[in-house]
Amino acid sequence: MSASAWRLSQDDTAAEPPRHGSSTRRMLVVAATVVLTLLGAGGLAVAGSGVFSAERPEGCTKPDRSIQLYAVELPKDGTQIRLGYGLTPQTASYPGPTMEMMEGECLAITLHNQVPVATLEQLRTDPAHPLGVSLHVHGVKYTQLSDGTVQSGSFVPPGQSRTYTWFAQQRNNRTGSPGTAGYWWYHDHVVGGPHGTQGLGAGLFGGLVVRRPGDPKPDRTYTVVFGDRQSINLRRGAATDTCDAQNPQPGPTCLVARKGEKVEFIVVGIGNDMHTFHLHGHSWADTRTGVVGNGQPFADSVPIIDNKPLGPGDSFGFQVAAGDSVGPGHWMLHCHMQFHSDGGMSTMLHVLDESGAMPPGHDQHSHPATAAAGTGAGGAGEHQHN
Ligand SMILES: [Cu+2]
Numbered sequence: 094m095s096a097s098a099w100r101l102s103q104d105d106t107a108a109e110p111p112r113h114g115s116s117t118r119r120m121l122v123v124a125a126t127v128v129l130t131l132l133g134a135g136g137l138a139v140a141g142s143g144v145f146s147a148e149r150p151e152g153c154t155k156p157d158r159s160i161q162l163y164a165v166e167l168p169k170d171g172t173q174i175r176l177g178y179g180l181t182p183q184t185a186s187y188p189g190p191t192m193e194m195m196e197g198e199c200l201a202i203t204l205h206n207q208v209p210v211a212t213l214e215q216l217r218t219d220p221a222h223p224l225g226v227s228l229h230v231h232g233v234k235y236t237q238l239s240d241g242t243v244q245s246g247s248f249v250p251p252g253q254s255r256t257y258t259w260f261a262q263q264r265n266n267r268t269g270s271p272g273t274a275g276y277w278w279y280h281d282h283v284v285g286g287p288h289g290t291q292g293l294g295a296g297l298f299g300g301l302v303v304r305r306p307g308d309p310k311p312d313r314t315y316t317v318v319f320g321d322r323q324s325i326n327l328r329r330g331a332a333t334d335t336c337d338a339q340n341p342q343p344g345p346t347c348l349v350a351r352k353g354e355k356v357e358f359i360v361v362g363i364g365n366d367m368h369t370f371h372l373h374g375h376s377w378a379d380t381r382t383g384v385v386g387n388g389q390p391f392a393d394s395v396p397i398i399d400n401k402p403l404g405p406g407d408s409f410g411f412q413v414a415a416g417d418s419v420g421p422g423h424w425m426l427h428c429h430m431q432f433h434s435d436g437g438m439s440t441m442l443h444v445l446d447e448s449g450a451m452p453p454g455h456d457q458h459s460h461p462a463t464a465a466a467g468t469g470a471g472g473a474g475e476h477q478h479n
Pocket of ligand 1: 319428429430
């Protein structure tokens with residue numbers, strides 16, 4: 094790829110009248126690009142990839158915060174390979190850790206690829222495709238060097254590490270930037286093929302929330318990913334909910350809260366299917382934060398909903414006060430496409446009372462769908478309720 098292959102000619106820009114000497118200036122820019130590429134100056138150039146990009150987005154002079162992220166192989170689900178991101182290799186999960194940023198913040202994430210080569214080879218659909226994992230994010234700003242794709246050369250070969258930079262750009266009325274606050278997600282874009290389809294299918298994804306100062310803070314946050322084969326967080330039926338009634342530990346397969354706690358959901362669609370996200374007993378505002386702020390103008394024009402369409406790549410989020418007005422109980426959370434919920438795309442939000450106990454009369458729960466646990470053929474991870 095030559096350096097000029099993707100250069101938009103200035104003469105093609107309608108708003109810019111042709112000026113004397115502009116072609117000379119262009120030549121100088123190209124020459125400078127070549128020199129920088131040869132020198133590999135300051136991480137500004139990626140030799141060999143044909144990409145010339147700044148290391149960080151405009152507005153991010155240096156990272157405000159740095160974190161380590163590990164991509165590892167997890168125990169198989171039946172015959173399905175499972176991968177996960179974790180803040181440590183030992184705590185990797187699918188979905189991966191929920192990332193939280195404040196608008197204006199610049200975050201450096203160093204991804205360590207600890208997935209065995211043999212596993213990546215098994216997931217590869219084309220022998221010519223390079224082996225690696227990556228980190229691709231939705232909603233916030235990043236340069237080509239943090240795109241997490243093969244074509245930009247921004248992935249992590251086995252055993253190696255790479256730092257990705259995300260910038261939660263602020264709203265700017267002068268430039269017209271709408272800001273980046275909202276509910277987003279991140280995922281692999283490399284495992285198996287150029288779109289990371291195998292990496293996504295194996296579990297390399299997670300939620301991201303970007304807040305503005307003054308946004309409501311939740312007591313706990315759950316990321317719920319609706320996917321193919323009637324899956325929630327890549328599980329189906331009973332495997333979506335492994336909460337221990339005596340000692341429920343919040344996690345990807347245990348959505349639990351005390352009455353009155355502010356519970357935040359980050360809802361993400363992956364795969365190829367359309368879904369609708371429905372939560373029993375609770376409703377939310379269809380806004381950026383999912384709540385109607387105090388004194389917010391036009392509050393009556395904000396739709397209040399308890400069901401929302403979700404396509405592949407979509408994400409949204411909201412907060413509810415657990416059990417508000419309706420009390421403790423096992424509140425269903427499911428896809429409302431009937432053949433999806435019947436197929437096992439259904440789990441529970443367990444709302445305990447203020448003391449953390451499920452009051453009498455609510456101590457039994459069962460899943461309407463008795464489909465084989467998990468999405469793997471062997472149904473590993475199946476568990477019994479009651
Ligand atoms: Cu569905």
